[in-house]
Amino acid sequence: MPKRLPSWATATLYGTLIVALSMGVRQTFGVFLIPISETLEIGRSQVSFTLAVQNLIFGLGQPFIGALADRRGVRPILMLGVLLYALGLWGVTVVSNVWGLLFALGLVVGLAQSMTTFVVIFSALGALVPTQRRGLAFGLVTAGGSLGMFAFVPLAQILLSMMSWQGALVSLALLILLILLFALAFRRPTSASSQAVTLPSSSLKPVLATAFRHPGYLLLNLGFFVCGFHVAFIAIHFPAYLADYAVAPFVAASALAVIGLANVVGSYLFGSLSDRFVKKRVLSGLYFARAVVFVLFLLVPVTGTSALVFGFAIGLLWLGTVPLTSGLVAQLFGVRYLGTLYGIVFLSHQVGAFLGAWLGGAVYDVTGSYLPVWYTALALSLVAAFIHVILDDRPVRGLQEQRV
Amino acid sequence: MTDGSAVLGETELPAFAQAVEGDGLLTWIAVVALVLLAFGGVILWVVWFAMAPSIQLTDPTWFFLCS
Numbered sequence: 001m002p003k004r005l006p007s008w009a010t011a012t013l014y015g016t017l018i019v020a021l022s023m024g025v026r027q028t029f030g031v032f033l034i035p036i037s038e039t040l041e042i043g044r045s046q047v048s049f050t051l052a053v054q055n056l057i058f059g060l061g062q063p064f065i066g067a068l069a070d071r072r073g074v075r076p077i078l079m080l081g082v083l084l085y086a087l088g089l090w091g092v093t094v095v096s097n098v099w100g101l102l103f104a105l106g107l108v109v110g111l112a113q114s115m116t117t118f119v120v121i122f123s124a125l126g127a128l129v130p131t132q133r134r135g136l137a138f139g140l141v142t143a144g145g146s147l148g149m150f151a152f153v154p155l156a157q158i159l160l161s162m163m164s165w166q167g168a169l170v171s172l173a174l175l176i177l178l179i180l181l182f183a184l185a186f187r188r189p190t191s192a193s194s195q196a197v198t199l200p201s202s203s204l205k206p207v208l209a210t211a212f213r214h215p216g217y218l219l220l221n222l223g224f225f226v227c228g229f230h231v232a233f234i235a236i237h238f239p240a241y242l243a244d245y246a247v248a249p250f251v252a253a254s255a256l257a258v259i260g261l262a263n264v265v266g267s268y269l270f271g272s273l274s275d276r277f278v279k280k281r282v283l284s285g286l287y288f289a290r291a292v293v294f295v296l297f298l299l300v301p302v303t304g305t306s307a308l309v310f311g312f313a314i315g316l317l318w319l320g321t322v323p324l325t326s327g328l329v330a331q332l333f334g335v336r337y338l339g340t341l342y343g344i345v346f347l348s349h350q351v352g353a354f355l356g357a358w359l360g361g362a363v364y365d366v367t368g369s370y371l372p373v374w375y376t377a378l379a380l381s382l383v384a385a386f387i388h389v390i391l392d393d394r395p396v397r398g399l400q401e402q403r404v
Numbered sequence: 405m406t407d408g409s410a411v412l413g414e415t416e417l418p419a420f421a422q423a424v425e426g427d428g429l430l431t432w433i434a435v436v437a438l439v440l441l442a443f444g445g446v447i448l449w450v451v452w453f454a455m456a457p458s459i460q461l462t463d464p465t466w467f468f469l470c471s
Binding site for chain 1: 427430431433434435437438441442444445446448449451452453
């Protein structure tokens, strides 16, 4: 019976749904690009720029939001994030120009996303989930995010076919408000329920100093940068790459859907593996597997079949990095400042994503081919595989011991 | 253990900064919602593809999928 679940499992379940809803709605904005552009009589590039700003705010906000969650607990962060999310989505339906859109969809929604996704939820779960279950819990939450991304795009499309885009967006805002129910369940423990000591807030500074001097932490940042590069390049440029080889648009769309679905399985799978094996080795193996997939895809003729097989293979390896990387951060520094430290690593991911998205287009414009970027992605895979082999993953003992 | 944390006494880590108050109804709602997302997602994709058999790659919708 669900009501008999241990608290860590309950928290994982709620966290999974929260991230599924938040990431799911986040994934739908492309669907609204054209209607928003037409209604506001602005160019698609201006709407795209707004979404780029949203992604930037989403990434830049993570370390700060993570720090707040570590210090104040996740409930107030989640509740404020949900309200901002819903308000921002509603705001998009009433703004009349690009500046209003930039504020509502770019700034407010971007900030709200950073308050309702992985970093905040991991901050809570890090403290609740037993170490031996942490990978599973983080993997399930990541899989939830993938599930939301997979399910919400067609939902938004169908909503758009049934009502105005404003109505569809407000419907999604109402769905986001559901998170409030689950956010309320997270609370600070009473002294009776916790035997641990909360560190003074000033302890963050030496932890950050230690982290930035720790080669393992810096390599983790580099590794997650590579993940962001891969994910953004493929998500944004894969359809156009297939189109260059005359692969039918329907097949290209299906390949992206396959990535989303396989990602759900992969996130859970790699989360589970991180509880059973040495995390850095699994992570190294994942990046090496990506390299193998890239090589095979580049060697075989580009057809609908190869696109679908590639989608499935790369989808399995898509966000499996999340539970492994966040788990390694927790392993190195403990969970007291997991939100902050993982937030910084997540920012590296977003920087990589920005470069993957931008370079893909820039290189294509200059060379007329995506191949140089594919080769770059392949080389980065091998670099990431190597750095996770040599990464020092021994727990920083001083930090671990002062926590409990 | 693979990460050595158990040595540091983390296995029985109590919630030092967070706790969760689960509720039977809320938990059921979460389970049902996730199941709906899983099965509903697949069905929605099928329905959507059926509604829009000719999907244009130039549609920026795809640019944001899976990112």
